[in-house]
Amino acid sequence: MLRDALPLNLLLASLWLLAQAATPQPPAPPTPAPQTAPVSVDPATASFTGQAGVILITIKPAMTDAYESVIHALQGALATDTDEPRRAAVKGWRVFKALEGDTKGNAVYVHLFLPAVPGFDYRPSLLIDALVKDLAPDLLTKYQESIAGAPSKLSLTELANMALAPVVAPEVKKPGG
Secondary structure, three states: OHHHHHHHHHHHHHHHHHHHHHOOOOOOOOOOOOOOOOOOOOOOOOOOOOOEEEEEEEEOHHHHHHHHHHHHHHHHHHHOOOOHHHHHHHOOEEEEEOOOOOOOOOEEEEEEEOOOOOOOOOOHHHHHHHHOOOOOHHHHHHHHHHEOOOOEEEEEOOOOOOOOOOOOOOOOOOOOO
8 A cells, every 4th residue: 555655646746846847046156168069969868867857848738639639549559569668767657647737728647667777768659650660650640730739758766755654764873983
């Protein structure tokens, strides 16, 4: 029962973090740019660097059926997939539909990855291209058109599991004291 509460707790914490991130913050003092060469990263990638990840995606209200159809088709393809690294990566992937919409009336879907496999690209469109061969061409177009805006992505590291007692760090004695 406690394990079932963990994804919900993580989801609620993630949503709180997103709300905090949306709150205007005072400008930070400029920091010097690092002297390393820029890394070429696809800005659309949906990979994570933390133990868990969350993607929030908004869908146009009139197109939720198309989005959900594609997600269900992908779910079916992943259930029969034989690629072990991909099966391991999607093992903790759950998709939730928020009961509330965003401020523009769009439907909000929460993709929770617990655990997330670092470096694995969780973009549904890539996985659909690789796995779903019999998806109607117009459904993929409707899926792409259903997306109301750029998804929000967070890589997460657990700070505290509120269902467990905290672990107290051992007291370190100083020499001579």
